[in-house]
Amino acid sequence: MKILLFGKNGQVGWELQRALEPLGEVIAIDRRSAEYCGDLADLDGLRATVRAIKPDVIVNAAAYTAVDKAESEQGAAQLINADAVQVLAEEAAASGAWLVHYSTDYVFDGTGDAPWTESSKVSPVNVYGASKLAGEQAITASGCKHLIFRTSWVYGVRGNNFAKTMLRLAKDRDTLNVIADQIGAPTGAELLADVVAHAIIKAQADSSVSGIYHLAPAGEVSWHGYAQFVIDFVKAQGENLTVNSLLPIPTTAYPTPAARPLNSRMDTQKLRDTFSLHLPDWQRGVTRMLMEVLHK
């Protein structure tokens, strides 16, 4: 199997380089790659890359992910998250390749407290969410065989993430204010990559699995609860933190350019049933990431 991976150095792309390796020949590129164009802003270049490599599977881990910046850069978000994805979908449809892509719970408006299913009504509340939804719609409209994984609150050991930010602040502050009314599940880049590798194997044998899936670990937590877990765990490891209290605040007390959905709960039943997978509690991946960050 020949796999073409875009966005190889993002949080998820980095883990995919590892997880896809046992499946076949992996050609992993990013926007700085010299031999093939991996820049999603270059639509002609993207087409040329897919046509030159002729992959069996295209995996797209690249995206415009700057949620707040997207509010003032709508054109760039649309180009990377929708127009480029449409090109990949068209090329996949024409060649018979699978397209594997990541999307987000931000396609939903965050109302209520029920977990979102794949058939829940989409209604993004910010530019980033709208651009990701447009990407999903381009894929389904193209008729290509596809696996779209909507996920939430992604963290990786590589790069910045919420837990690392909390740890940094907890080393020189006494009190931290953390949003307590947005609920979701922190999802590890490792899990996202490993599940995709499993799904690709299944898809090779059964094209009826083509579709959209929700992918997040089990359980739910607020950003405040997530931060508390991180601080408690790191203190228990003997690390010296100055923070004494985490104050829960509402989203309204922390205005950002982009609105955030309050309810990011994802129903993952379809994924677990289709691919016979078990999804661990979110604490397991976060603990593992913290151990790596602390070099324990």
Ligand SMILES: NC(=O)c1ccc[n+]([C@@H]2O[C@H](COP(=O)([O-])OP(=O)(O)OC[C@H]3O[C@@H](n4cnc5c(N)ncnc54)[C@H](OP(=O)(O)O)[C@@H]3O)[C@@H](O)[C@H]2O)c1
């Ligand atoms: N992060 C989250 O909390 C979250 C939540 C839900 C869904 N998702 C989705 O999960 C997927 C993976 O996200 P992630 O967390 O791994 O994001 P990430 O760490 O921000 O990585 C995104 C990658 O896309 C690349 N990229 C941006 N513009 C590009 C362009 N024009 N051409 C080529 N590459 C470009 C970036 O490269 P540069 O470093 O060169 O900019 C970066 O390596 C995305 O589809 C994202 O929408 C993420």
